[in-house]
Amino acid sequence: MTGERVLGGRYRLLSLLGRGGMGEVWRAVDELLDRHVAVKLIRPGRAGSEEVSARFRREARITARLAGHPNVVILHDFGRDDSPGAPGSVYAVMELVSGRSLTAVLRESGPMPVPRAADLVSQAASGLGAAHAAGVVHRDVKPGNLMVVGEGSGGGTVKVLDFGIAAITAATQSRRITQTGQVIGTPLYMPPEQVRGEQVERSGDLYALGTILYQLLTGRPPFHSDNPLAVLRMHLVDTPVAAAELRPEVPAPLSELVASMLAKRPEDRPASAEDVRDRLAPFLPSRTGRPSRPRSLPGPVGPVPVPGTRPYTRAGTTRPETVGPEEPARLLALVEEARAPADTGQFAAAARELRGLLPRLRATFGPDHQDTLRARRQEAYLTGKSGEHRRAVVLLDALLSDLLRVHGARHPETLAVRYYLATNVGRAGDHALAARVHEELVPDLVAVHGPGSERVLTTRLYLAFEVGEAGRPERAVELLEELVPDLTRRLGEDDAATLRALHYHAAYLGHAGRPAEAARRYHALLARYTRVHGAQSEATARIRAHLRQWQDRSRRPGGTPPL
Known part of the structure; x- marks a missing residue:
């Protein structure tokens, strides 16, 4: 060459x-x-x-x-x-980026300071989380695929390499190991399911990232041997020595995070890369001059009057809007505290807590930083969950403008906010606008996730519903007739989304002036609901009631039964 x-x-x-x-x-x-x-x-x-x-x-x-x-x-x-x-x-x-692979960095260092190790892995988790949100699994996370750029300016920025190419590497590794017993590349960072030749999902990336975090903290991988096959066996059956046991200065919660990332069963690992970042936040370095890494995470909306609120703090006092930078790790910990009430259904309280922290996030990280934007998304989402859909629309519309400017239309955060906006617009009563937002969202979701993804199918279902509620039942019927076969293939004929689509299809047939056909559809749907939910369930009873209504309507012209 x-x-x-x-x-x-x-x-x-x-x-x-x-x-x-x-x-x-x-x-x-x-x-x-x-x-x-x-x-x-x-x-x-x-x-x-x-x-x-x-x-x-x-x-x-x-x-x-x-x-x-x-x-x-x-x-x-x-x-x-x-x-x-x-x-x-x-x-x-x-x-073309100028930097060193994490492999080269590791060669020159023993165990790293805890804040630096947490920072490097948090950044890697941010990149992986964005990819996971877009439907991409790396499958070959290792130090050689992490580039550290600008080490001289406060520790450096981590960039994840080789998405897509890693799919080839991982598939080749798994096939060669299972068919011939030959190991390709290093097995030091390979999740157990990949060793067994099984499909590697997002949790496999988190396992590999856990092996890297373990090595950064202790100076050695969790499993090592001169025999690569012995290392593979260790991934399958051995439990590594706890990081805190090898290095006592590793905080117990951080050691527990590493252990959970290295769980043998994928379902026992952290739920997401964002969860890993959240648990790493308390250990990040204190650098008020440099913001922490971004997190990963769907015609303008007309003005909606919203009562003003003053910034709220946990003590119930007000804070001035003009605030100065704060210690980033502490501020992010407060954000996590603010979200806590939502876990027990206190959505309005959690939204108020987050709203009070937004001026402080803007002052510390800047208005366009991912931690600021993410907190705004969470505040808007929880506002909608609390039932304040009109307020949520205003918040989401303003946030969407900023996300389009910062990230573009197809970034995972932008897609999420567009989806939340459509949902809250519909719940606020403007079904025509909700349908338009969903309709504009579908092509971008297809481009990112593929036409058969569950996210695309769910959005198409909500689009059909909003179209029907906006007074266009004939068009809703057309959309649902296209959607139901796709849902059945992807999710199965008894999945809740498939059944809901069949319910909407039958109802909008009736609202389109075809009551006898609606009754026939409900009759067939009743048998399916009875099989799936039982004859006495509330869900089956609702379908039975719709059946009777449309049977009556087909015999006696009169009022139209509700959806």
Whole structure:
């Protein structure tokens, strides 16, 4: 291979940056846009089957939508090169970042200070969380796929590498281990389910991240041996020595977090990457001059009068709007405290608590920082959960404007706020506007998650409902006739969402002037509800009542039964 090789007619390879088991990384220039990039070449034959290559392409497309997240290396492009030099090479074009892999950092250090270890892993969790929210699982989280940039300015920024490409690596590892017993790459960070050749989900990424946190805190991986197969067996059956036992200065709650991340069963690990970040927050370094890392997490709305409120504190006193920066870890801990009442159904109280902290978050992190935006999203969501849907609409509409400016329309946070906005607009009574917001949301959800994802199907269901409630039952029927087969294939004929769609379909048939057909649909639906919920359940009783109403309506023209 020479430095004159050009991929895709635009990426000229300049110099080799590194070589590994899967391929090579080159410094290159994008001659179309006149910018330097990094190109990762997967060796011919290592991409495996067409199924694996297709998965790489799918995940690469989704990962590209994470552009702008500070903890993810931006993926610009991908393709396949069939030039005579190395036909069949898959390549990915990424932003060129100047830094060191965490592998190199670990080589030069023993156990890290607790705040630095917590900071590095918190940032990695932020990048993984954003990817998980977009439906991407990394499957090969290890120090070599974490880049530390700008170490001289307060510890550095962590960027997660190789989304999409990691799918090829992980699939190849699992297949080779299960079929031949041969280990590819390092097994030090491999979750038990991957060792067994099973599908690796989000919790597998958290296990691998836990092994890294363990190594940062103790100076060694949780399992190590000269024999790679012995390490794989340890992942399956052994319990590592607690981090606090190896290094007493590790706080007990942090050691417990590491142990939970290294749980053998995926369901025993933390619920999400965001949960990991929340539990790391108390151990982050105190740097008022540098904000903590962002977190990961759906026509403008007309004005809605909202009574003004003054900032609220836990002591019940007011605080001035003009406040100065505070210690970030302490402030984030207060945010977590503020959310606590929601766990017991006190949504309005939790929203008030968060509202009182927003001026302090803006002063400490800035108005566009992810922790500030996330607290605003939580406040708006809890406001809606408390029943104040009109107030929630105002909060969400203002937040959406900022998220579109900061992240764009398809970022996970933006998608979430767009979804919450549509839901609260509908519950506030403006079904036509709610339908429009849902309708605009669906194509972006499809682009990020795929047409068959549960998130897309659920949004389509709410779209049909809002369309029907806005006085367009015929159109609602059309939407539901397209949706029900997709729901049945994806979730099953007895899933709650499928049954709800069938209920809406029958009702809107009646509201569209077809009462006899509505009665027939309810008759068939009653049998299904009886099988799923039992003949005496409240859900079955409601369907039975709708059946009687539409039977009566089909015999005697008159009032239209409610949905």
